[in-house]
Structures are given as structure tokens and as C-alpha cells.
Amino acid sequence: MLNQFLLLGAVLFCIGVYGVIARKNTVLVLMSIELILNAVNINLIAFGAMNGDIAGAVFALFVIAVAAAEVGVGLAMVLIIYRNRSSVDLDDVDSMRG
Amino acid sequence: MSVLATVAGLGHAAQAARDAFERPAVDWHALAPDLVVVGVLCLVLVADLFLPEDRKGVLPSLAGLGLLAAMVPVLTLAADGTDRVLFGGAYAVDNFALVLKALFLVSGYVVVLLSTNYIAEGDYAEGEYYFLLLASILGMTVMASARDLVTIFVALEMLSIPAYLLAGWRKRDPKGNEAGVKYYLMGVFATGILLYGMSLVYGLAGTTQLAGIGEALATGESVPVISLAVVLVVAGFAFKVSAVPFHTWAPDTYEGAPTPITAFLSVSSKAAGFVALVQLVVIGFAGQTEVVRPLLWLLAVLSMTVGNVVALRQTNLVRMLAYSGISQAGFILAPLAVVGQIGESTLTSVVTYLLIYAAMNLGAFTVVMAVARKTGSAEIPSFGGLITYAPSLAVLMSIFLFALAGIPPLAGWLAKFVAFRAVVDADTGWAYALAVIMAINSVISLGYYANVAREMWMNPVPDGDTSRVRVPVSLTAALAITGLLTIAFGVTQWATDLGDVATFVASVSP
Numbered sequence: 017m018l019n020q021f022l023l024l025g026a027v028l029f030c031i032g033v034y035g036v037i038a039r040k041n042t043v044l045v046l047m048s049i050e051l052i053l054n055a056v057n058i059n060l061i062a063f064g065a066m067n068g069d070i071a072g073a074v075f076a077l078f079v080i081a082v083a084a085a086e087v088g089v090g091l092a093m094v095l096i097i098y099r100n101r102s103s104v105d106l107d108d109v110d111s112m113r114g
Numbered sequence: 115m116s117v118l119a120t121v122a123g124l125g126h127a128a129q130a131a132r133d134a135f136e137r138p139a140v141d142w143h144a145l146a147p148d149l150v151v152v153g154v155l156c157l158v159l160v161a162d163l164f165l166p167e168d169r170k171g172v173l174p175s176l177a178g179l180g181l182l183a184a185m186v187p188v189l190t191l192a193a194d195g196t197d198r199v200l201f202g203g204a205y206a207v208d209n210f211a212l213v214l215k216a217l218f219l220v221s222g223y224v225v226v227l228l229s230t231n232y233i234a235e236g237d238y239a240e241g242e243y244y245f246l247l248l249a250s251i252l253g254m255t256v257m258a259s260a261r262d263l264v265t266i267f268v269a270l271e272m273l274s275i276p277a278y279l280l281a282g283w284r285k286r287d288p289k290g291n292e293a294g295v296k297y298y299l300m301g302v303f304a305t306g307i308l309l310y311g312m313s314l315v316y317g318l319a320g321t322t323q324l325a326g327i328g329e330a331l332a333t334g335e336s337v338p339v340i341s342l343a344v345v346l347v348v349a350g351f352a353f354k355v356s357a358v359p360f361h362t363w364a365p366d367t368y369e370g371a372p373t374p375i376t377a378f379l380s381v382s383s384k385a386a387g388f389v390a391l392v393q394l395v396v397i398g399f400a401g402q403t404e405v406v407r408p409l410l411w412l413l414a415v416l417s418m419t420v421g422n423v424v425a426l427r428q429t430n431l432v433r434m435l436a437y438s439g440i441s442q443a444g445f446i447l448a449p450l451a452v453v454g455q456i457g458e459s460t461l462t463s464v465v466t467y468l469l470i471y472a473a474m475n476l477g478a479f480t481v482v483m484a485v486a487r488k489t490g491s492a493e494i495p496s497f498g499g500l501i502t503y504a505p506s507l508a509v510l511m512s513i514f515l516f517a518l519a520g521i522p523p524l525a526g527w528l529a530k531f532v533a534f535r536a537v538v539d540a541d542t543g544w545a546y547a548l549a550v551i552m553a554i555n556s557v558i559s560l561g562y563y564a565n566v567a568r569e570m571w572m573n574p575v576p577d578g579d580t581s582r583v584r585v586p587v588s589l590t591a592a593l594a595i596t597g598l599l600t601i602a603f604g605v606t607q608w609a610t611d612l613g614d615v616a617t618f619v620a621s622v623s624p
Binding site (some may be wrong): 022025036038042045046051052053055056059060062064065066067069071072074075078079080082085086089090091093096097100101106109110 | 131195263264268269271278279282285286288291292294295296298299302303305306307309310314316317320322336426
């Protein structure tokens with residue numbers, strides 16, 4: 017049973033990493049990062065259940081709370097970029113080089 | 115009737131739970147440094163709400179005094195000298211934690227000094243700025259004590275999330291936006307990877323405490339998934355300490371962020387990343403050296419070499435300092451790449467390097483800010499002829515630059531010496547190869563540091579404007595603190611015996 021959960025976590029993680037690397041839209045990148053964090057949560061809770069230990073679930077709760085704060089900051093940044101440039105494309109946010 | 119019985123039953127259950135639950139003993143003295151910072155940041159936020167616009171100038175003083183006040187319990191704890199472990203081993207206050215707490219509080223104080231005029235004169239929100247800065251410093255002081263994956267994660271986020279906002283503080287400037295977004299996306303992605311690695315570590319070890327992880331991973335047979343977990347965790351922290359190839363955010367973020375925040379990120383935030391990394395490597399992954407060593411060896415060599423080579427062709431001093439910081443991160447990583455069963459010399463050299471690097475790098479940034487107040491530029495040619503109209507600034511800048519290059523008798527020399535000794539003591543082929551690469555890189559780095567010195571001492575003033583530079587009191591204070599520390603760390607070592615700071619830090623082990 018544990019293997020199925022870990023497999024789900026690994027698949028979600030890979031989709032998330034692919035999304036962060038391949039997507040150019042900031043909002044989609046944020047969603048991909050959420051996928052990675054949820055893969056982490058599935059892993060933590062599955063391992064916690066396997067070990068009969070509460071620490072995994074507690075860790076997952078912390079991850080959920082912190083992820084909410086992170087996305088709040090991220091959406092604020094997306095908003096301000098949209099105001100300044102009328103675009104949320106990451107290729108536009110690349111003026112400094114070298 | 116049945117409802118009443120249920121309620122009564124619940125009452126009994128609650129009573130039983132109350133009896134069974136024992137309030138854990140909390141050592142308030144051990145928590146005092148962090149609690150003082152919590153108090154001050156709440157005070158700054160509330161004061162910002164009620165102060166009229168023309169009185170906001172007291173906020174930086176409040177924040178600075180608060181950070182100095184937090185040093186008092188650090189000193190009393192150091193005088194007391196006993197190691198304290200709280201919350202079932204998740205939080206420890208020992209010499210290692212205290213030295214680093216002091217580093218974070220003092221460097222935080224210097225950053226407040228750097229920010230005072232910069233933030234007041236720019237069109238920025240002052241109260242929120244100092245609130246976020248203090249919140250980030252709080253995350254760092256917690257990180258110094260964290261001995262548990264959950265605590266490390268929460269401390270890492272507590273110091274990172276305010277730093278994302280501070281990096282993008284100039285919200286109407288496209289470069290400021292870019293700095294914030296790049297730092298944020300890279301940072302959050304790195305956190306995700308780090309967390310996935312931590313979840314695997316938790317699954318394999320069955321505990322989140324570093325000591326328990328060290329035991330569990332040392333005895334179990336080496337399976338590929340352990341290597342994967344170690345690689346993911348180290349990669350996550352490599353982003354934080356801007357080690358090559360995870361450094362791409364650093365130069366752009368450093369250039370676009372407000373200069374005091376650049377100093378903060380390149381010193382405090384990097385140090386906090388190293389604190390967590392060194393604890394994980396020395397305690398948590400102590401039994402996994404065959405995975406950790408080659409990985410960190412590669413990161414150290416790449417960081418030193420790439421950082422140096424790219425720094426050579428920078429024309430902007432802040433960007434040059436960013437790449438020099440990447441290269442210095444390689445030097446800090448080097449002793450970790452040869453970590454043995456006893457991590458003591460690794461710990462000593464990393465902590466010594468972090469303390470000295472903080473003093474000299476903050477000093478260099480202070481001079482850049484003082485000169486930029488007059489010239490309005492951080493391009494290297496704008497420093498031409500600094501010696502003719504601001505001799506003291508030019509001399510101080512030369513001291514900081516040569517300290518960063520590792521010229522004796524300045525402090526950077528001691529830092530590099532301790533790192534070299536830790537590497538050579540490992541006495542393996544890989545260690546000697548690493549030492550040779552470190553030596554070559556020290557010479558390369560002299561090239562770009564000396565170039566700036568040459569510009570200040572030899573070249574003419576670019577626009578012929580030799581009016582003097584007005585240095586505000588706060589910047590003078592910052593220069594005094596960093597300059598004194600840079601010279602004192604080096605000269606006392608040079609004059610007396612070699613291992614004084616080193617033996618002081620050697621008594622430190624988590």
C-alpha cells in the first residue's frame with residue numbers, strides 16, 4: 017500500500033518539476049510548485065502512517081501552512097509585475113544579464 | 115438524559131485529558147534571544163501604525179536597539195556556559211548556536227545601520243521594511259538552534275519569505291521586480307526540492323531529529339534512495355548559499371535589490387543556509403560520507419572557479435561582489451567536502467569563515483553605499499581617484515578588499531588558512547586536489563579585488579568632481595564595527611598564536 021502512495025508522490029513531484037522548468041507563465045509555475053509541495057505532503061503522511069508516528073502528519077501541517085504564506089507572497093509579486101508590464105510571462109522578466 | 119450523559123462524559127474526558135497533559139517545562143532563559151527579537155518586531159509594527167509620518171525616523175533606532183538588546187541574553191547564556199536542549203531535542207542552545215546567534219544579531223544590526231538613510235531617503239515604506247528585516251533575522255536566530263527537520267524548515271521559511279519581499283522592495287522599478295521574482299521562484303523551487311528530500315529522509319530514518327537521523331542512516335545499508343534524499347537536500351541548500359550551479363538568481367537579485375538588502379542576503383542569509391547545511395552534513399548524514407563528499411567537492415570546486423572567472427569581467431561593483439560571494443561560498447564548502455567521522459575541524463573552519471566573511475563583506479558593501487551616495491553609481495570606474503577626495507573610505511575599502519582576497523595580516527587570511535588546514539588535514543588525494551584548486555582560486559580572486567584598489571588609488575577621478583563624500587553617522591558606525599572586526603580578527607591572530615579564534619570555535623560542537 018505504501019508503494020502506491022510513494023509512487024503518486026513521485027509522479028506529482030516530477031510533474032511539478034517539469035512544470036517549473038518548462039512553463040513560462042508565472043501563475044502556472046506557482047501551480048507547479050504547489051504540486052511539488054503536495055507530493056511532499058503525500059510522502060510525509062504515508063511515511064508517518066507506515067512508521068505509526070505522528071511527526072509526519074505534523075510536518076505536513078507545517079508544510080501546508082508555510083505553502084499558503086509562500087503563495088500569498090508569490091501572487092503579490094505576480095500582481096505587481098502585471099501592473100508594471102501588463103504581462104506575467106517569465107521571458108519578459110529577464111533584463112539583467114552577465 | 116442521554117445528551118446530559120454524553121456531556122458529562124465529555125467533561126470527564128476533558129478533565130482526564132487535563133490531568134494527563136503536563137505542561138512541558140520551558141527554559142525561558144534559553145529562548146530569551148529569540149523572544150526579545152519577537153517583542154521588538156511586534157513593537158516596530160505597532161509603532162509604525164501610530165507614529166506620524168515625520169516621526170518614522172525612530173523606527174530604525176528602535177530596530178537596532180532591539181537587536182542589541184537581544185545580544186544581552188546571548189551573552190548571559192554564553193557566560194552561563196551550560197548546553198540547553200529544549201522541546202524534546204528539536205531546539206538546542208549550545209556554544210555553536212550562541213556564536214551564530216551573535217553573528218546574525220550583529221550583522222543584522224549593521225544592516226539596520228546601512229538601511230537607515232537609504233530607506234528614509236528613498237520612497238519606501240519604513241515600518242514594514244524593518245518589521246520584515248527583523249522577522250528574517252528571527253528566522254536566522256532560530257535556525258542557529260534548530261536540530262530537527264521541522265524546525266529547520268520553519269526557520270528557513272521564516273528567514274526566506276520576508277527576504278523575498280525585501281529583495282523586491284523597489285516595487286515601481288522593473289529591476290526591483292525582477293530581483294524579487296527571480297529570488298522568489300528559485301527559492302520556492304529549492305524549498306520544494308529540499309522538502310521532497312526531507313520527506314524521504316524522514317521515511318528512511320523514521321524520525322525528524324538530526325541526531326536520530328544520523329544514527330538511523332549510519333547503521334542501515336546504503337540503498338539508492340538514501341543517496342537520492344541526500345542529493346535533494348544538499349541541492350536545496352545549495353540554492354540558499356548560492357553555490358554553482360544553483361547560483362543563477364544571485365547576481366540579478368543582488369543588483370536589483372536595495373543595496374542594504376543585497377548586503378543582508380549575501381552575508382546573513384547565506385550564513386543561515388550554511389548553518390543548516392553544516393548541521394545536516396555533520397550530524398544527520400555523518401554515515402553517508404561516500405555520497406556527501408563527492409557532491410560537495412563538485413559544488414565547492416565549481417563555485418570557487420565559476421564565481422571567480424565571472425567576477426573577473428564584471429564592471430559593476432555590486433555584481434562583482436555577488437560573484438565574489440559565490441566564490442567565497444566555494445571556500446566555505448571546501449571543508450565540508452572532506453568531512454570525516456569527526457566533524458569538528460569542519461565545523462570550526464565553517465564557523466570561523468562565516469564570522470570573518472560577514473565582517474569584511476558587510477564592510478565592503480558599506481563603502482560602496484557611502485560612495486554611491488555621492489556618485490550615484492556602483493560601476494567600478496566611478497570609484498576612480500577615490501583616494502584623492504575620500505582617503506579614509508579608500509583605505510577602508512582597500513582593507514576590506516584585501517581581506518576578502520586573503521592577504522595577511524587581515525582577517526580573510528585567517529579564514530582561508532583555517533579552511534586550508536581543514537582540507538589538508540583530511541590527507542586524501544581528493545583533499546590535496548581541492549587544496550590546489552583553492553590556492554589557484556585565491557590567486558585569481560586577487561586579480562579582481564586588486565583591480566578595484568588600483569582604480570581607487572591610481573586612476574583619475576572620472577568626472578573631476580572632488581567634493582568630499584558626506585558619510586552619515588549610521589554608515590560611519592557600520593564602517594567602524596566592520597573595520598574593527600576585520601582588522602581585529604586578523605591582527606590578533608597574526609600577533610599572538612595562530613589558533614586562538616580557532617580553538618575558541620573548536621570548543622563549539624552541536
